[in-house]
Amino acid sequence: MALCNRLNDIVANESCSGTGCCKVSIPQDHVLTKVTYGTVGVFNNHSAVHDFNPCGYAFLVENGAYSFTSTDLLKLEKEEFPVLLDWAVGNQTCQQAQKDLSNYACKDNKSTCYDATERSGYLCRCFNGYWGNPYLIHGCQGILLYFLSLVWIRLLRHFYDASRGTYYA
Structure with a gap:
């Protein structure tokens, strides 16, 4: 204090x-x-x-x-x-935490758990190819889906601007 x-x-x-x-x-x-x-x-x-x-x-x-x-x-x-x-969830290992799914912090089905190295507890991360918040249900989003969404938005903008006589590269 x-x-x-x-x-x-x-x-x-x-x-x-x-x-x-x-x-x-x-x-x-x-x-x-x-x-x-x-x-x-x-x-x-x-x-x-x-x-x-x-x-x-x-x-x-x-x-x-x-x-x-x-x-x-x-x-x-x-x-x-x-x-x-620098944090971790609880004081259990992944193996111990996965036995009680109601309190298990890795909520997304596209996430995995790994043991903390500097302290007790564990952490969660999205699978390779996904990003987001593994502590939430549906928190891990596919990178490919994200990329395709950006391409789709870019195409929509292109066609909208072309219909107005304006073109942006």
């Missing part, structure tokens, strides 16, 4: 020490299941804000991809930050 309680705690435009800018590092082997943002003593009520910083921001960002500046306390200029998540 990090605290931002006084403006004097903030060192302008320097790397964040965890005081004032509220930087909290997540240990590499830590299992993170929930992130909570709030003010000490009033986690569920953001009406009790600090006078020096009436705004509050909370975000996950890849280590080294954000540099704190004191002007961020007034207005956060950048609104998108890269995040690197």
